[in-house]
Amino acid sequence: MSIYLPIAEISVNILVLVLMGGAVGFLSGLFGVGGGFLITPLLIFYNIPPSVAVATGANQVIASSFSGMLAHLKRGTVDVKLGLFLLAGGVIGAFIGTQVFRILREQGQLDLVVSLLYVVFLGIIGGLMLTESLKALRRSRGGKKVPMRRAGEHNWVHGLPLKMRFRQSRIFVSIIPVIGLGLFVGFLSAIMGVGGGFIMVPAMIYLLKVPTNVVIGTSLFQIVFTSAFTTVSHAVTNQTVDIVLAVTLMAGGVAGAQYGALVGQKLRGEQLRALLALLVLLVGLRLGFDLVVTPDDLFSVATGGA
Amino acid sequence: MIRLVALLIWLLAPGIALAQSNVPDVIGPQPKIQIGLSTDTIFITSDFTGAVLTVFGAVTNTSGSPEATDSAYTIAVTLEGPREKAVVRKKSRVFGIWVNTHSEELKNVPLSYSIATSSRIGGPAGNTVLTDLGIGVEAIAAGTLQKEAELADFVEALRRQRIESGLYTQNDDAVQFLSGPLFRASLSLPAEIPVGLHVVEAFMFANGKLIDQVSLPLRIAKSDWEQTISRAARNNSLIYGLLAVILAVVTGWLGRIVFKRD
CATH class of the missing domain: 2.60.40.2550 (Immunoglobulin-like)
Structure with missing residues (x-):
């Protein structure tokens, strides 16, 4: 059963899209990640133009993050004040990112830059996760309990000026790294179509020393609003948001996420993380391979603004 | 005649x-x-x-x-x-990666x-x-x-x-x-x-x-409706973008209601 995507301007199989959304949703529920960094490369593999894959990815991220954010708001594990400062940076970053996206697209270098960024980020994150989870696996096999890293020691971030107290997170920190972090993640959101949780969460824990119980909720809070801004920004600047594609992915994604979360509760964390790391590395490798292998046709034609 | x-x-x-x-x-x-x-x-x-x-x-x-x-x-x-300009790009290898290095704009091509x-x-x-x-x-x-x-x-x-x-x-x-x-x-x-x-x-x-x-x-x-969508994306891009966000929010919210897990 095929469906025509009005913005991507191609006909695709609707079942493949729903399954793709469902599979990524399942993974995101399983591992507690947004899934944006998997959906965008998958769409590119499925011949969706990268410009549409990225902008639509940002749109799709809203749905998966929004339901998560609601749950955290209910539990009271969102630091709204911290979230708003992150968001302020995020909006600026997303705005800059959208403009850079437009310029790259006009220059014909967008596809390359998107692929390169994915190869680099997927490589780093996959590599770090794999080594970390393998270490944890080895340690737990030795019978010792895996110690969680304690947040608390101060680092260079705490020497910066413009400090502010964030009650919910019980931290007293300069707003410079907070806004900077938001800006960086907002920029990536616009260029890569990701929520950015994979950077936001570790950065909040290790740099800002935010207690782990509020990290996920606050990160989701900022992701929802930054992705919303990114989506509108892309729609206005680049007209590359495909609503039909987004809704199809979301439908699969939201359902998949619920089952993923159920399964996730029964499986062991370290093994799961090792699996996800392998998957992330694999996707990165495939993208990298496409950059290196000689293309069938060296020429490409773009019409009008595209 | x-x-x-x-x-x-x-x-x-x-x-x-x-x-x-x-x-x-x-x-x-x-x-x-x-x-x-x-x-x-x-x-x-x-x-x-x-x-x-x-x-x-x-x-x-x-x-x-x-x-x-x-x-x-x-x-x-x-x-x-309809005639439009077409940009033709050519890739060549730069440090082992294929990059669009040349581009030519052809005007008024059907x-x-x-x-x-x-x-x-x-x-x-x-x-x-x-x-x-x-x-x-x-x-x-x-x-x-x-x-x-x-x-x-x-x-x-x-x-x-x-x-x-x-x-x-x-x-x-x-x-x-x-x-x-x-x-x-x-x-x-x-x-x-x-x-x-x-x-x-x-x-x-x-x-x-x-x-x-x-x-x-x-x-x-x-x-058909697909055409309506692409026209809206071009002509009313702000409303289109906001609509995309609302759709995503509603989908996420529905997902939470349908599969209540907390």
């Missing part, structure tokens, strides 16, 4: 035209070509997989017998899509182009005659080449890709004389035919010379 003879356009069906003809009884001095379309707009749906567009026409004011018309004249009928001729090109109206007049796939962007010959690779790539995707087609012997001065031209409408204002043009040649030409506008429009 002679009125238009058969003005019918046939989509998807290789139908037979019921020509309501007014037989010429006055022989004019100069032969003329006439074509007609039954509609000025074709609506296609997004599951459109391509079709054959049949254009009917007639050669009028001929002095010879009806049987002689076929052999005396060469007809070419074209359907040209997005689609279909030509049907009545006899093999190379006959009375030879290939060069056509190209010189700007007719035929070979003539597309040829003007650019005359100025800058080094663009040949880029122009060639543009034509090749559009021929491969069916946007540019050339069909010899696709104009057939039915009886006497009546003819039928079959043009291909590719699946990915661009929407917008197209032009149907007919050219008549005798002894390798262009004698007459005529053109008619033809609008191609998509009529």
Whole structure:
């Protein structure tokens, strides 16, 4: 059963899209990640133009993050004040990112830059996760309990000026790294179509020393609003948001996420993380391979603004 | 004078035209070509997989017998899509990675182009005659080449890709004389035919010379909801973006209600 995507301007199989959304949703529920960094490369593999894959990815991220954010708001594990400062940076970053996206697209270098960024980020994150989870696996096999890293020691971030107290997170920190972090993640959101949780969460824990119980909720809070801004920004600047594609992915994604979360509760964390790391590395490798292998046709034609 | 003879356009069906003809009884001095379309707009749906567009026409004011018309004249009928600039980029290897390193902008290139001729090109109206007049796939962007010959690779790539995707087609012997001065031209409408204002043009040649030409506008429009969406994305981009966000929020919220897990 095929469906025509009005913005991507191609006909695709609707079942493949729903399954793709469902599979990524399942993974995101399983591992507690947004899934944006998997959906965008998958769409590119499925011949969706990268410009549409990225902008639509940002749109799709809203749905998966929004339901998560609601749950955290209910539990009271969102630091709204911290979230708003992150968001302020995020909006600026997303705005800059959208403009850079437009310029790259006009220059014909967008596809390359998107692929390169994915190869680099997927490589780093996959590599770090794999080594970390393998270490944890080895340690737990030795019978010792895996110690969680304690947040608390101060680092260079705490020497910066413009400090502010964030009650919910019980931290007293300069707003410079907070806004900077938001800006960086907002920029990536616009260029890569990701929520950015994979950077936001570790950065909040290790740099800002935010207690782990509020990290996920606050990160989701900022992701929802930054992705919303990114989506509108892309729609206005680049007209590359495909609503039909987004809704199809979301439908699969939201359902998949619920089952993923159920399964996730029964499986062991370290093994799961090792699996996800392998998957992330694999996707990165495939993208990298496409950059290196000689293309069938060296020429490409773009019409009008595209 | 002679009125238009058969003005019918046939989509998807290789139908037979019921020509309501007014037989010429006055022989004019100069032969003329006439074509007609039954509609000025074709609506296609997004599951459109391509079709054959049949254009009917007639050669009028001929002095010879009806049987002689076929052999005396060469007809070419074209359907040209909207013209837009095209950017052709070429990749080359930079530090082991394939990067778009060269790009050339070709102005005013038709997005689609279909030509049907009545006899093999190379006959009375030879290939060069056509190209010189700007007719035929070979003539597309040829003007650019005359100025800058080094663009040949880029122009060639543009034509090749559009021929491969069916946007540019050339069909010899696709104009057939039915009886006497009546003819039928079959043009291909590719699946990915661009929407917008197209032009149907007919050219008549005798002894390798262009004698007459005529053109008619033809609008191609998509009529369904997908088209509404893409139009909204272009014309009301802010509202479109906000709607995309609301849809995502509602989907996320519904997901939470349907699969309540906390």
